Amino acid sequence: MRVLGIETSCDETAVAIVDDGISLISNGVASSMAQHALYGGVVPEIAARSHIEMIIPTIELSLKQAGCSWNQIDGIAVTYGAGLGGSLLIGVLTARTLAITNHKPLTACNHVLGHIFANFIQRSSLPNYILPDHLPQFPLIAVVVSGGHSQLVLFEDYFSYRLLGRTQDDAIGEAFDKVAKILGLPYPGGPSIAQIAQKGNADAYDLPRAKVAKYDFSFSGPKTAVLRLAQQLAGESYDFPSYRLQERLSEAQKADIAASFQRSVVKTVTEKVKLAVAEFNPRQVLLAGGVAANDCLRQTLAASLDCEFLVPDIKLCTDNGAMIAALGGWQFKYGYGIADPFSLDIAPNLSM
Numbered sequence: 001m002r003v004l005g006i007e008t009s010c011d012e013t014a015v016a017i018v019d020d021g022i023s024l025i026s027n028g029v030a031s032s033m034a035q036h037a038l039y040g041g042v043v044p045e046i047a048a049r050s051h052i053e054m055i056i057p058t059i060e061l062s063l064k065q066a067g068c069s070w071n072q073i074d075g076i077a078v079t080y081g082a083g084l085g086g087s088l089l090i091g092v093l094t095a096r097t098l099a100i101t102n103h104k105p106l107t108a109c110n111h112v113l114g115h116i117f118a119n120f121i122q123r124s125s126l127p128n129y130i131l132p133d134h135l136p137q138f139p140l141i142a143v144v145v146s147g148g149h150s151q152l153v154l155f156e157d158y159f160s161y162r163l164l165g166r167t168q169d170d171a172i173g174e175a176f177d178k179v180a181k182i183l184g185l186p187y188p189g190g191p192s193i194a195q196i197a198q199k200g201n202a203d204a205y206d207l208p209r210a211k212v213a214k215y216d217f218s219f220s221g222p223k224t225a226v227l228r229l230a231q232q233l234a235g236e237s238y239d240f241p242s243y244r245l246q247e248r249l250s251e252a253q254k255a256d257i258a259a260s261f262q263r264s265v266v267k268t269v270t271e272k273v274k275l276a277v278a279e280f281n282p283r284q285v286l287l288a289g290g291v292a293a294n295d296c297l298r299q300t301l302a303a304s305l306d307c308e309f310l311v312p313d314i315k316l317c318t319d320n321g322a323m324i325a326a327l328g329g330w331q332f333k334y335g336y337g338i339a340d341p342f343s344l345d346i347a348p349n350l351s352m
């Protein structure tokens, strides 16, 4: 089954085509990131307006890249949650309209599940994708690390899963973004922290780690620890404006803080995953979400786990249409999430 997937939950207008949930034949994306960078974070109104402008050209681009017409598309998949309301609306209304006018079945996708299913893409007719050469083996543990979510999920089968734990406050990507802001690094913060951390000493500062339930996370604690450390190094008190701390820190101090923060959160995630592997004995562990692009996290997990460890290609870690087209393929196969194109609504607070 050939599925066209539409993803507009945040600032990326992304459309891709995937055959049978495993074979990627086009992957188009238009990002409004540069406009948000001016404000240091995603501005929902700008994101929604950009989706309106970019959605039709991105769909056309994706069809062209795949060399196919609407006659050759068997179904449409769209992210209906979680995400920004205005952004989700553009994707869902476009998908509904296209499903009605082209007489195609529609399936509604959970964004986080999409990140996980990016790992199931095995082949690509596009150049430069590093993909696993086999399908998932159950039971498996998915480690979701994105800008909006941080959670461990145990899968017994494609659509049979249970949440083991989640963050009690900030998501891990959100913490990367906020720490980058304190250090005066450009948005998005994750790649900025990873880059500057290469020049830093990860042993420079021992950041305290939060005590939460076995499989839960807390990333607000490490972020606040960075704020306090920056205040201390700058010789300023708690009420000094955090956006001015960057002026008081040297480049070497920033690099050391970034490296220490990155190592601390990577260590937390790795320890929790190891605990879950020991308890549930999965055949595989999958990494998913934007922070899965982090090299330090990828390498540390790969070196620490006894079972097979899968990561998506870097291009499939941050938000993309391929993960939704892949999930859509599996949903059509299993009859899961089939939606009425006349009534499908958005679910901004959808959870797994």
Ligand code: KG4
Pocket: 010, 145, 146, 147, 148, 149, 172, 173, 174, 176, 177, 188, 189, 190, 191, 194, 289, 290, 291, 292, 293, 294, 295, 317, 318, 319
């Ligand atoms: O999955 P995603 O594209 O959007 C959400 O669903 O939230 O994740 C975006 C997050 C941002 O917080 C960004 O800073 C983070 O992923 N990120 C990274 C890296 N690349 C993106 N974090 C750490 N290291 C990276 N290389």
Ligand code: ZN
Pocket: 111, 115, 146, 147, 289, 290, 318, 319
């Ligand atoms: Zn995402």
